[in-house]
Amino acid sequence: MKVNTPKRSICYILLVGLIGVYSQNAWSDIQPYNMPEGVTEISHKVFDLHMIIFYICCVIGVLVFGAMAVTILRDRKSKGVTPAKFHESTFLEFLWTAVPFAILIGIAIPAAKVLIEMEDVSDADMTIKVTGYQWLWRYEYIDHDIDFYSVLKTSRDEIYNRTEKNENYLLEVDNELVLPTNRKVRILLTSNDVLHAWWVPDLALKKDAIPGYINQMWTEINEPGIYRGQCAELCGRDHGFMPVVVRAIPPEEFDAWAMQQNNKTVAKSGGSDTSLQQGNENVANAKETIAPSKQDQKNIAAAIEPQAITNQ
C-alpha cells in the first residue's frame, strides 16, 4: 500500500489538474455545460426531470463508490487481513432488488406525466409544417400562406478557416423560423429525401422528419428571443450544416410580420421547388449555398466546397 499511494496521488493530481485547467477555460465562456432550462413550460419540466434523475444518480453513485472506496482502502492483503468466507445473503439480494425498483417507480411517475403532456397536441392556435431537405429546412405556415426555405448562413470562408468565425458560427440561417410567443404552435414534420430530425434544445423539441410520413409536436414559447438548434439525425454529407433558428416575437408583432410576409410571397403553399423559386428569393439563396435534394451525388459533394469532389 505504501508503494501504491504516491503513484496514485500523482495520477489523481494530474487528472484533477487537467480537468481543472480545461474547465476554467470553458467556464469563462458564455455557455454553461448543462442542458438548457429553455423557455417553455415543457422545457422547464424536462430540465427538472433531468436534474432530479441526475441527483438520484449522484446519491447512488456516492453510496456505491463510497462502499468501494471503503473496501479498497480497508480490505487489503498488505494490511494482513484474513478474507471472510461469506458468499450469499438472500436478504441483501432482496434489498438491492426492491430498493432500486422503488426508486425507479418514483422516477417513472413524474416522467410519464411530462411525457403525456408533451404528446398532447390538441387545441393548437396555429400549424407550421417543417420539411427537411438535404441540407436545409423548409417552413410552411399552414394558416398564413407563408412558405420559405432556411439555409445555413455561415460562409465557406469561415468553415474552411479562411476568415475568423463569428459568434454564431454554424448556428445561423438566412431565414429564421418566426414564431409568436404565448401561442400554442403545432409543428408538423416531414422530409423530402432522407431522415432528418428537427431539434431546438431551448424548446425541448426534437422529432424525426421521415419521407412520406408526418410527425407532429407542439410548443408554446414564453419568452421572446432567438433559439438555436441543429439537425439531429445523420442525413448525409452536410448533416452538420443545417441549423435550426427560431425567432420568437410577441403575438402582435408576429401578426404584423405574417401580414408583411403574405404580401411578399408570390407563390402560394403547395408548390414544388421550382414554382417557389420564382416567388421566393430565399430559394435562389438556398440553392447557391447548399445543394438541394434534387442534385446527384456529384453535386452533393460540391455543396460546401466545390473543389472537394470525392465521389467521382
Next chain:
Amino acid sequence: MSTTTADEHHDDHHPSGIMRWITTTNHKDIGTLYLWFSFIMFFIGGFMALIIRSELFQPGMQFVDPQFFNSMTTMHAIIMIFGVVMPAFTGLANWLIPLMIGGTDMALPRMNNWSFWILPFAFAMMLSTLFMDGGGPAGGWTLYPPLSLQTGDALPFVIFSIHFMGMSSIMGAINVVATILNMRAPGMTLMRMPLFVWTWLITAYLLIAVMPVLAGGVTMLLTDKFFDTSFFNAAGGGDPVLFQHIFWFFGHPEVYILILPSFGVISSIIPTFARKPLFGYSSMVYATASIAFLSFIVWAHHMFTVGMPLAGELFFMFATMLIAVPTGVKVFNWICTMWRGAMTFETPMLFAIAFIILFTIGGFSGLMLAITPADFQYHDTYFVVAHFHYVLVPGSIFAIIAAVYYWLPKWTGHMYSEFWGKTHFWLSTIFVNITFFPMHFVGLAGMPRRIPDYALQFSDYNQMATIGAFGFGFAQLIFLGLVIATIRGGAKATDRVWEGAQGLEWTLSSPPPYHSFTTPPNVDNEWNWFTRTVNDEAIKTRS
C-alpha cells in the same frame, strides 16, 4: 497429464508455420487467432477514431471531407463492434470455455476454424469499400434507410460483409452452446459453471436469436436498392421506421452481447484478487438471464424520436428502466465480493475495479437516457456518445484487457511485467476519462453526434476529448509491446498463477497442454461447491 506429452501431441499431428494456423481446429489456436485479429482491428478502428478526433480538435473543417468523416464514424463503429469486441470475446470463449468446464476442445472444431477464417475476408471486403466509387458506407453503422440507400458502390459489399460477420458469429455461438451443453466434465452441473461460461451461454443464445434478424434487415435494404422491393420505401407501402424496428430488435440484444461476457470476466477476476468466493453466484446467473430477456423488449428506446404512440413510449420507457435492477444487482454483488476480502491490486484487478466504477457511470447515463421526455433532449447528441463509450470502452474493452492480463500467464506460461501493466492501466484510465467525460457536457449543451464541425462554444471540451483520445490510443501501444514481450519470454508462471485463483483452468499447466482435459477431471472431488474453491489435495492426486 504433463506438458511433455502435450508437446508430443502437437508435433505429431499438426502442420507447422502458417499452415498450422490456417488448418487448425484446436480451440487454443483459434482463440489466439481471434484475439490477435481483434487486436489488429482495434488499432485500425482506433486509427479511424483518431481521424475523427483530429477533425474535431477545432471548429472548422481542417483535414477531411464531411463525407469521408461520416464514413469514418460509420466504419469505426462497425469495426469496433463486429471486429474488435465480438471477436475478442469469441477468442476468450474459445480459449477458456473448454478449460473451465473440463472439456478437451470445442464441440465443433472444424466449424470453429471456418467461423474464424470468414472474418478476415469479411473485414477486407468492408475496408475495401473505402476505395470504391462513392466512398465507404457513410450513413452510420445503423444503416438507416433512405440515407444508407444513397451509398455508392459500397452498399452491396458492406451488406455482404455484414452477412459474413453474422455467419461467423452465429457459427461461433452455436459452437459455444454445443460445447457448454455437451462437453462438460462429469460433475460440472450448470449451476456449478464459472460465471464466464454462464454469461457466454446466454450471450450465445442472444447471438443465435438476433444476428439472423440483422441479416434479414440488411437483405431487405439490398433488395430495396437493387430489386425494386419496397420494404422501407413509403411510395410502395413500406416504412423507413420499420428498418429501425428491425435493426434495434437486433441492436439492443447486441448491446448485451457486447457486455455480458465482460460481466463473466469481472466475476472471475474480483474473487481471485479479493481471495473470497463470488458473492451471490445464483443471483448473478438470474440477473444475467433477466438482462438477456429484457433486452428483447426494450429496443424502441433507441428511437423515441421517430414519433411513436404514447403507449409505446411509456412501455419502452418502463421496460428500459427495469434493466437497471438486474444490472444494479451485479454491481452490488461485486462490491460484496470485495467486502471483507484480502485484496491485492495486480493489473487485472485494477482494470476490473475501473470497469465497475466506469461501467456504473455509463449505467447512470443509461438510466437518464431511459427517461423518454429527457431522452428527447439527449437523443443523437454527444451525451449518447459519452454513454455508449463509457459502457463499451471502460466497459467491454477494459474487461477484455483485464481478461488478457489475468489469463496471459496461463496462456503463455510467462508472467507479464507488472510495471508496464500498471503503467498501461493508469494511462488508459486517465485518458479514457479525459476523452469521454467531456462528451457528457457538450452533449447536454447541445452538440449533435456525427457532425464534422461544431459551434464555437463546444471547442474546449472537444479539444480535451481529442487530447484524451490520442493519449488513450498511444497507451495501447504499451499493451501491444507487453503482450509480445510476455509471449516471447519472462518469468515462469506457476500453474495457479494467482494466489486466489479458483477454477479448473488453473489446475492445468501454464501453458496448458495442446489438448486440454484428455481425461475429464473429477469435478465432484476437486471442487468445493459450497465455497467455490479448488480442493488442492484432490488435484495433486489427479493422474
Next chain:
Amino acid sequence: MKTSTKLFGVALAMFGFGYALVPLYDMLCDITGFNGSSDNITQAQEVAEYVADESRTVTIEFVTNMNQNMPWDFKPEKAKMRVHPGKPYQVSFFVNNKTDRSIIGQAVPKVAPNTATNHLIKTECFCFTNQLLEAGQSMEMPVVFVINPALPEHIKTVTLSYTYFDVSSTASSNSINNI
C-alpha cells in the same frame, strides 16, 4: 451433433422472423394507426351507418408534399376545412406535371395525430391508384372522406397529408399500387 442442428434451425427461423416482422408491423399499424398510414378502404356499408354529429366540429388540414425528384405541382383546393363527424365531404386536389415527359406518381396518405388514423375514412381517393400524367398535363382529383364519429373527443384538428412519389421506374401505369 443434435444440439447444433437444432441451433442452426433456430438461427434460420430467426432469419424468417426478421421477415415476418414486416407483415406483423403492417398489421400492428393497421390496427392501431401506429405510423399514421391511412390506406384502408372501410366497407361502404359501415360508413353509411355513421350518424352525422352536427354538434361537433373538427378542423381538417390538407398538406401536400413532394418527395425528392418529383417535379409536379400539387396542392389542395383549400388548406383546411371545418367538418362534422359522420358526414361525408369532398375536397379536390390539383396536380400538374410541368415537365416535358410523362411521369407516374403515387400519392401516399398519412394522418396526424396517429390516434385519428383509423377514424379518417377515405371512400374515394386518388391515392388508391397511381396516376400517369403526360407532359404538361394537369388533373383535378377528388377525395371523399368522412370522419368516424368515434373519433376521440380531445382531437380537434386532424391533418391529412399526401406525399407524391415518382414511381415511373417501378410501376406500370394501370397497376393499383395500394398496399
